[in-house]
């Protein structure tokens with residue numbers, strides 16, 4: 197069996213704190229603010245992605261939440277433990293996979309996991325069993341006895357992940373878990389992360405620079421910009437807020453497209469010519485596509501093909517990119 201359910205929150209923990217709750221959490225470096233006053237809430241059992249451009253404060257946030265970096269201001273509760281007054285409990289209840297993990301390249305994954313188990317006070321036999329169990333869970337048995345220095349990037353990340361799970365964490369922090377992996381390994385790792393959440397109730401907070409990763413993997417996403425959390429919502433909501441859908445109408449001939457454009461703009465529709473034979477119409481509300489098609493049909497115009505472009509997380513991200521004066525100085 198893998199992790200037991202998350203430990204119950206300590207008596208004084210407010211019931212609605214979820215797995216991670218920060219209040220005004222922030223950090224300055226030499227008088228410069230890296231993270232302002234973060235109010236973050238991650239629900240138990242969700243995958244929460246912190247997304248943001250370079251230098252926006254993602255790693256600083258993770259380092260504060262994993263007790264590696266002392267906050268300058270604010271407070272946080274993680275898996276029911278207070279970050280400032282119960283750092284030991286926070287460490288026991290969380291697992292962390294950082295970007296560059298310094299694994300001894302000569303040790304095998306199995307040996308590393310067994311060692312980790314011993315470090316967590318497991319007996320020799322229990323540590324071996326726990327290692328075997330985790331290797332099986334993460335599909336790492338076939339390379340469990342290979343020195344980690346000889347593993348591929350994706351295999352190594354599985355060993356990293358297994359190492360963070362030895363102590364059955366309630367909350368798992370992953371700092372850019374798939375950076376440098378090829379698309380197939382990345383997808384494989386997503387499946388493992390989803391499995392941990394689904395089968396073992398683990399809460400995951402990950403940072404990523406990959407929009408696709410955030411979109412595919414995360415239940416909710418928080419976007420950091422220059423040290424501030426500027427939005428936090430599920431990917432669908434973010435995309436819906438980011439922009440309108442665009443209906444592309446392709447006609448058999450360019451002059452038909454020209455007629456369609458004249459007709460639509462004459463009726464106040466937000467239409468533009470996107471190619472000689474294509475007209476794009478911004479869909480400004482429910483039923484907008486039907487209205488456009490009816491207008492055209494009433495004039496005897498029929499598109500040869502139709503395509504609707506949905507807004508992407510990239511639209512969200514681009515819209516939220518910092519202005520030069522907001523970007524932290526290099």
Ligand SMILES: Nc1ncnc2c1ncn2[C@@H]1O[C@H](COP(=O)(O)OP(=O)(O)OP(=O)(O)O)[C@@H](O)[C@H]1O
Pocket residue numbers: 225226229230248249250251252253254255256257405524525526
């Ligand atoms: N130890 C440090 N000393 C001084 N400044 C720091 C330190 N660590 C981080 N910073 C600064 O804090 C800001 C936030 O950095 P952080 O590494 O948290 O961003 P990030 O979003 O994780 O970036 P990346 O995507 O490049 O990893 C940056 O301006 C960075 O230069």
